[in-house]
Amino acid sequence: MSGESQDGLVTYQIYWRSFSDSNGDGIGDIAGLVDRLDHVADLGVDAIWLNPMYPSPGADHGYDVSDYFDIDPDFGTLTEFRNLIQSCHSRNIKILMDVVPNHVSSSHPWFISALGEGIGNDYEKLFIIRDGKGELGSEPPNDWQSIFGGPAWSYFPTGEGQVQRWYLHMFDSEQPDLNWYEDEVREHFEDVIRFWFDMDVDGFRIDVAHGLFKAPGFPDMSTFEDDVSGCWDQPEVHEIYRRWRKIADSYDPPRLLIGEVYASSRERLLQYLGDDQLHSAFDFSFLKQDWSASVFSENISKNVDLCKKAGVPPTWAYSNHDEIRHWSRYASIPGIADKTLGELRYKSLFSLICALPGNIYLYNGEELGLPEAEIPDSDRQDPAFFRQPPESDYKGRDGCRVPMPWSHKSTNAGFTTGVPWLPIPSDWVDYAADLQKIDERSILSYYGKALALRKENNWMNIGCIDDIFAEGDVLCLTKKFDGTIYKVLMNFGNSQKYPIEGGHVIFRSSEEEINHNHLMPGELAYLFYNNN
Numbered sequence: 001m002s003g004e005s006q007d008g009l010v011t012y013q014i015y016w017r018s019f020s021d022s023n024g025d026g027i028g029d030i031a032g033l034v035d036r037l038d039h040v041a042d043l044g045v046d047a048i049w050l051n052p053m054y055p056s057p058g059a060d061h062g063y064d065v066s067d068y069f070d071i072d073p074d075f076g077t078l079t080e081f082r083n084l085i086q087s088c089h090s091r092n093i094k095i096l097m098d099v100v101p102n103h104v105s106s107s108h109p110w111f112i113s114a115l116g117e118g119i120g121n122d123y124e125k126l127f128i129i130r131d132g133k134g135e136l137g138s139e140p141p142n143d144w145q146s147i148f149g150g151p152a153w154s155y156f157p158t159g160e161g162q163v164q165r166w167y168l169h170m171f172d173s174e175q176p177d178l179n180w181y182e183d184e185v186r187e188h189f190e191d192v193i194r195f196w197f198d199m200d201v202d203g204f205r206i207d208v209a210h211g212l213f214k215a216p217g218f219p220d221m222s223t224f225e226d227d228v229s230g231c232w233d234q235p236e237v238h239e240i241y242r243r244w245r246k247i248a249d250s251y252d253p254p255r256l257l258i259g260e261v262y263a264s265s266r267e268r269l270l271q272y273l274g275d276d277q278l279h280s281a282f283d284f285s286f287l288k289q290d291w292s293a294s295v296f297s298e299n300i301s302k303n304v305d306l307c308k309k310a311g312v313p314p315t316w317a318y319s320n321h322d323e324i325r326h327w328s329r330y331a332s333i334p335g336i337a338d339k340t341l342g343e344l345r346y347k348s349l350f351s352l353i354c355a356l357p358g359n360i361y362l363y364n365g366e367e368l369g370l371p372e373a374e375i376p377d378s379d380r381q382d383p384a385f386f387r388q389p390p391e392s393d394y395k396g397r398d399g400c401r402v403p404m405p406w407s408h409k410s411t412n413a414g415f416t417t418g419v420p421w422l423p424i425p426s427d428w429v430d431y432a433a434d435l436q437k438i439d440e441r442s443i444l445s446y447y448g449k450a451l452a453l454r455k456e457n458n459w460m461n462i463g464c465i466d467d468i469f470a471e472g473d474v475l476c477l478t479k480k481f482d483g484t485i486y487k488v489l490m491n492f493g494n495s496q497k498y499p500i501e502g503g504h505v506i507f508r509s510s511e512e513e514i515n516h517n518h519l520m521p522g523e524l525a526y527l528f529y530n531n532n
């Protein structure tokens with residue numbers, strides 16, 4: 001395993017509950033994952049990232065951790081997990097975990113003790129507990145809102161006749177925020193990362209990495225401007241990552257730290273990155289951007305510039321377990337019934353990030369072209385759905401978390417022999433991996449080819465971007481590598497084709513030889529030019 005260089009790393013995110021179930025309880029598990037490791041290895045990825053797999057009551061499906069030093073029994077055992085690490089490493093695949101430092105589960109022993117060991121007990125200081133406002137504290141201490149909706153404060157036990165106390169939870173009420181000013185909290189998480197690094201885990205994706213500290217005085221949100229607030233992105237957080245980085249660097253090979261950082265600007269994001277803090281951070285503009293050559297080109301160049309300044313590789317992802325699947329965002333086109341165009345756009349998108357410098361993150365199921373699933377409200381599980389105000393039409397994140405379809409002939413598309421934890425739409429058998437595997441024109445086959453091409457051609461993952469711009473509907477990206485000029489052209493238009501001038505076409509996402517002088521709607525091409 002080489003941990004020194006992480007440039008060009010392709011990581012496959014596994015939402016393990018939905019990956020593969022081995023024992024019929026409807027929830028994915030380690031044994032199921034091991035059975036499917038060939039699928040992951042065949043794709044040609046360098047690493048997997050597992051969503052949190054610690055014991056958890058599941059209020060936020062693993063992002064509410066009750067013990068950071070063990071494996072959720074739904075997922076398996078520590079011994080199985082150790083074997084999983086070995087199985088990944090023997091295939092030259094790194095394994096990244098998710099660490100959740102901003103909050104714990106309300107079933108974590110610390111919170112249970114804080115609640116149960118009498119007013120003013122020692123555990124209370126590990127959380128953020130404040131007197132309420134108004135008569136006898138009947139209103140929350142300030143106006144902060146939970147990311148999932150509703151107030152970010154819930155009642156905390158209070159002595160009789162005393163002002164009502166409240167505890168802070170920036171997410172669900174079953175996810176109390178920790179007080180990072182306490183040494184015990186800091187030491188705990190240093191122990192946590194060491195524990196897993198000692199077990200040969202290659203790195204962590206840090207959940208809500210911009211969280212942790214809250215501004216002293218807990219100022220109302222309404223007193224802040226420009227999206228900077230008292231609940232996120234406080235200066236104290238950087239010292240934590242400097243310490244974590246020292247720990248990560250003390251291992252051989254050094255372990256990786258990747259941040260889920262929502263900062264209010266790219267300048268603020270920059271402060272998390274570099275030799276002494278995080279190795280990289282996700283660029284979330286890619287999960288939200290409109291379908292447009294100019295928007296894509298602008299976001300690519302901004303992310304590349306930022307990472308150049310920080311001296312870290314850029315990170316690219318179109319989908320994850322929190323966002324609408326990008327098939328539904330980009331490939332199912334309102335008003336256009338042409339599925340071929342949607343599919344071509346989808347393939348082109350993948351070849352576009354395959355040609356960008358830095359690291360790519362895939363989200364399980366995107367290689368099958370899975371759309372966002374329709375789920376009846378009665379089957380929904382996401383706390384973000386349940387905390388919405390009545391007027392909201394936000395349905396939460398279950399639609400991107402539906403289990404994987406593996407085989408077209410089996411019950412539940414081969415995911416489970418029992419009842420899947422979220423219903424699998426009946427037509428998902430059409431997406432089954434076994435069908436796509438034997439179809440050369442499938443999305444799955446395309447992903448494999450595109451990644452193999454990236455591996456064979458260093459201009460794709462390493463070469464610097466010399467120029468990137470949009471001309472009308474066409475994105476044009478130029479890279480120089482080893483004395484050769486390479487171009488990536490992508491047509492974001494739905495109806496017009498564009499001439500390709502000069503250069504030699506080396507690959508096109510339609511995989512068609514026809515129209516070789518044109519870029520079809522939705523098509524991408526790689527070209528090279530001799531530099532003399």
Ligand code: GLC
Nearest residue numbers: 060063100171207208321322
């Ligand atoms: C992150 C995770 C999300 C989770 C939240 C709270 O945003 O990606 O799934 O609900 O943190 O931990």
Ligand code: CA
Nearest residue numbers: 021023027029
């Ligand atoms: Ca299971």
